[in-house]
Amino acid sequence: MPKTIEEINEKIKKGTVVVLTAEEIIDYVQENGIKKTAREVDVVTTATFGPMCSSGAFINFGHSDPPIKMAKVWLNDVPAYTGIAAVDAYIGATELSESEGMAYGGAHVIEELIAGKNIKLRSTAYGTDCYPRKEINTYINKNTINQAYLFNPRNAYQNYSVATNSSGKIIYTYMGKLLPHFGNVTYSSAGQLSPLLNDPYYRTIGIGTKIFLGGGTGFVAWQGTQHSPEVERLPNGVPLGGAGTLALIGDIKNMSPQFIKAAIFTGYGVTMFVGVGIPIPVIDEEMVEYLKVKDEDIYVSISDYSVQRRSKPTFGKVNYKQLREGKITINKKEVPTGSISSYPKAKEISLLLKKWIKDNNFLLTSPVSQIPTSGSTKPLNIVNEEEI
Amino acid sequence: MASEKLILSFPKNVVTKPIVYHVVKDFDLEFNILRAEITPNLEGRMLLEIRGKKDKIEECKNFFKKEGVQVREATQEIILDKELCVNCGVCVSLCFSNALSMNKDSFEIEFDKNKCVLCGICLNGCPVNALKSKI
Ligand code: SF4
Numbered sequence: 236m237p238k239t240i241e242e243i244n245e246k247i248k249k250g251t252v253v254v255l256t257a258e259e260i261i262d263y264v265q266e267n268g269i270k271k272t273a274r275e276v277d278v279v280t281t282a283t284f285g286p287m288c289s290s291g292a293f294i295n296f297g298h299s300d301p302p303i304k305m306a307k308v309w310l311n312d313v314p315a316y317t318g319i320a321a322v323d324a325y326i327g328a329t330e331l332s333e334s335e336g337m338a339y340g341g342a343h344v345i346e347e348l349i350a351g352k353n354i355k356l357r358s359t360a361y362g363t364d365c366y367p368r369k370e371i372n373t374y375i376n377k378n379t380i381n382q383a384y385l386f387n388p389r390n391a392y393q394n395y396s397v398a399t400n401s402s403g404k405i406i407y408t409y410m411g412k413l414l415p416h417f418g419n420v421t422y423s424s425a426g427q428l429s430p431l432l433n434d435p436y437y438r439t440i441g442i443g444t445k446i447f448l449g450g451g452t453g454f455v456a457w458q459g460t461q462h463s464p465e466v467e468r469l470p471n472g473v474p475l476g477g478a479g480t481l482a483l484i485g486d487i488k489n490m491s492p493q494f495i496k497a498a499i500f501t502g503y504g505v506t507m508f509v510g511v512g513i514p515i516p517v518i519d520e521e522m523v524e525y526l527k528v529k530d531e532d533i534y535v536s537i538s539d540y541s542v543q544r545r546s547k548p549t550f551g552k553v554n555y556k557q558l559r560e561g562k563i564t565i566n567k568k569e570v571p572t573g574s575i576s577s578y579p580k581a582k583e584i585s586l587l588l589k590k591w592i593k594d595n596n597f598l599l600t601s602p603v604s605q606i607p608t609s610g611s612t613k614p615l616n617i618v619n620e621e622e623i
Numbered sequence: 624m625a626s627e628k629l630i631l632s633f634p635k636n637v638v639t640k641p642i643v644y645h646v647v648k649d650f651d652l653e654f655n656i657l658r659a660e661i662t663p664n665l666e667g668r669m670l671l672e673i674r675g676k677k678d679k680i681e682e683c684k685n686f687f688k689k690e691g692v693q694v695r696e697a698t699q700e701i702i703l704d705k706e707l708c709v710n711c712g713v714c715v716s717l718c719f720s721n722a723l724s725m726n727k728d729s730f731e732i733e734f735d736k737n738k739c740v741l742c743g744i745c746l747n748g749c750p751v752n753a754l755k756s757k758i
């Protein structure tokens with residue numbers, strides 16, 4: 236008998252809901268089987284905490300007197316985009332400081348904003364009859380501004396890749412520092428805890444799904460940029476590389492710096508660790524089939540990041556259990572592994588979301604609309620206007 | 624008597640044993656190999672403590688350099704700031720001496736100072752600056 240979201244929410248309100256994390260459900264299914272699990276478990280919490288460059292925040296500063304139509308904006312010396320209304324701006328996580336370069340960026344501004352710190356706001360304008368002011372220098376924090384919400388165009392990648400370096404020199408990438416001659420590999424997914432790997436065909440996660448975002452609640456706004464569901468998949472639905480993605484939105488005023496952290500990848504730039512938790516309603520037995528996925532069922536290709544091209548040569552596939560054990564083999568050589576996303580943090584989020592649901596502080600939502608299950612990414616070709 | 628801790632990096636073609644032998648024979652110094660590792664590049668790295676006359680230590684260091692061995696004074700110490708660390712684990716893949724490791728059950732990062740050869744490779748590999756060198 237399939238369960239509805241309404242029935243699950245009734246159980247949450249009555250305090251009888253059964254919630255497990257995506258890690259806990261693995262053994263539960265092993266012991267109880269698919270049918271019993273589908274009957275007894277109502278919600279499974281998934282999570283991830285990894286560096287997600289495609290993140291940023293919209294801010295509305297409020298109007299000064301006399302007012303200004305901001306043309307350029309800097310927050311702690313980091314440029315924000317303000318080619319929208321007078322006092323609206325978007326601060327991107329990867330934007331670098333004009334005074335400190337790679338040591339400070341948009342992600343740091345966002346983390347400090349969330350932490351309640353004061354941020355220096357500087358703006359210039361050309362001045363109009365309705366917005367005469369041409370310059371402003373002031374301070375803001377999250378209590379002084381009207382709105383601030385994260386709007387992350389692409390988060391929660393459904394699987395990703397494993398990075399290594401075949402060249403003779405150290406390379407610095409968004410997958411971290413890669414040592415020469417296959418000196419190490421890095422990987423990124425939360426594996427068995429990862430939201431879209433537990434709902435590989437987006438049956439329950441869709442537009443409007445309420446989620447944990449950065450310590451507060453947020454929503455899935457849209458499919459993420461580069462959403463690419465049509466990649467090669469295993470029979471269990473697991474894609475062998477980056478596939479689905481989500482655009483996420485959430486109020487910064489409710490977030491915590493524990494779950495949004497600025498990161499610097501030396502030689503690459505600034506990015507932001509984003510904590511995301513997504514509850515998956517156990518609507519039927521098919522859902523349990525997906526939710527029982529474990530690290531050893533999730534495979535990913537090893538790519539050579541020293542090849543500076545769009546498609547990189549690969550060296551076979553490994554699963555996340557092997558990756559988490561600390562060593563894999565490439566070309567008969569033992570190579571140490573390191574994750575760039577935090578499994579302990581993801582686990583912490585999955586447990587916190589579980590608690591919220593059990594304590595009746597978080598009800599589930601049905602998606603307003605599904606995210607696409609077909610389509611793939613397009614390349615950017617360099618052409619003349621006649622050739623396009 | 625002076626004593627100094629040195630980090631020696633040997634390129635592939637330098638053989639480590641005879642070099643250390645000269646420490647005793649030619650410069651009349653006592654030595655203690657605190658840690659030794661082979662890096663992923665097949666370079667040798669050694670944390671060596673030498674004790675003896677100050678001028679002899681200097682002479683010995685010059686001798687090392689002449690032989691193609693890189694010499695750095697090990698004045699710093701690596702610190703893992705648990706408050707800042709988010710337990711991602713990227714540093715673990717950079718640490719060939721296993722001073723940084725991942726707990727197999729909790730997947731949290733552990734740092735064993737005694738295994739650290741002060742190579743410094745991990746330092747700019749941490750995205751939140753949780754690994755620092757202290758003088
Ligand atoms: S300096 Fe860092 S990488 Fe080198 S041995 Fe010590 S902990 Fe490991």
Ligand code: SF4
Binds near residue numbers: 703709748749750753
């Ligand atoms: S790289 Fe930094 S944040 Fe990540 S586990 Fe190592 S010390 Fe912690």
